Amino acid sequence: MLAVEVRNLHYRYPDGTIALRGVDLRVKKGERVYLIGPNGSGKSTLLLHLNGILKPQRGKVVILGIDANEENGELKKKVGLVFQNPDDQLFMPTVFEDVAFGPVNLKLGEAEVKKRVKMALEMVGLTGFENRSPHHLSYGEKKRIAIATVLAMDPEILVFDEPTLSLDPWIKRNFMELLKTLGRNRTIVISGHDLDLMKLCDRTYLMRDGRIIGEIKNRREIFQDSKTGASRR
């Protein structure tokens, strides 16, 4: 079964901006896919469709066999989305409560919730941060807590929107180590424009002007005219 199937997806924001103009994407179960593309190419908009936050206006999104237009919240349990900006993702008064927010909504018992929080914080290397306020943390720490909030839900599909954006090289390496430890039985979709992440993914697709324009096999192809258009040399 396919984990993600997007067919001819279009999306237009209420202010008239057309963000997606016919996206096609297929991700197999257990596959790691990297979506690379310049700012404004529609990566975030596409990812918001993967767990049902945005509904397809035209075209189809099917996740693990569930049609996004017909689901009612199940997708959010199956797909964990880490937002581009951690300030959008962290809203509870303490780190513990923020990481526990998802598991509590999954109606897990108190003991299980605590276990999940502990595990998630361990995975991002921030054990001991439970009682801190998320908004008093450094940017890199916030970013890692944001990842922990999603890991704690243990979703089948993990989606990271620009996970290495404005991270220093040390924390970026941290993230890359984390990706390695996440194992191979989980489907992962990552967006970004950081070429180093390519080697950790099975496939890299290039996105541009609201479309996925093809698969990239090596770094140099990104700058070639045939793929990116003459304007971008």
Place this chain on the structure above:
Amino acid sequence: MRHSFLDRYSSLSSPIHRLDPRAKIVALFSFLLIVVFTPITLGQKFALYGALVFSLVVISKVPVKFVIKRSLVIIPFVGLVAIGLPFLGNDGGSLNLGVFAITPSALLLFLNVIVKSWLCVVAMIVLTSTTPFSRLLRGLQGLKMPTVFVMILSFMYRFTFILEDELERMVRAREARSFKPTWLQSVKAAGNIIGNLLVRSYERGERVYAAMRSRGYDGEIKLISELKMNSHDALFITIFLSLLILILVV
């Protein structure tokens, strides 16, 4: 960015800081009620109330100067009441046109508002500067305040930081390009900044809401509450309430 305003000093360690937030909230509300219902003519009682709160401040190690400074937020109210002074009081002669006569009863009314609100504000400052906001919320929840209110407070707290961040960024951006603005120009710039702040906060709110829905939020917030009252809390409540009642009746 380093923010802290509401619960500044709340991470100090003192017997007051360690109290269960519920004990402190109950103490605060008893204090407010008793202060508000004490007749203003009993001046020495108010002195004792003041002594009671300030002894808490001293025990909590929060700088007295900080508490006083923060309590000055009531000044605008003082001003407002003061403007009305000549028209207040009911023992005649207060409405003499030409000469503003302030009657003793008006003065008493004035004192009533000022003294009581100041004491209450000081007491609230003691609570908020000895209790981290998250514990305060948990305390309110433990006292069965509806979850919706707790969440609204929580968001208010969270969003003040977001607003502050956005504001700081915009002000910095403006200063980086500043050019000795005239009065009109700076008013225009301020208008722009305020408008921008609104739009940005609105958009931010949308994104935060999307993030909440992403993690299974369905309109109902569930929290895990883990507070334990111990003998210290019981002792504090007993002593504090006894003192209050003592001041009131003696």
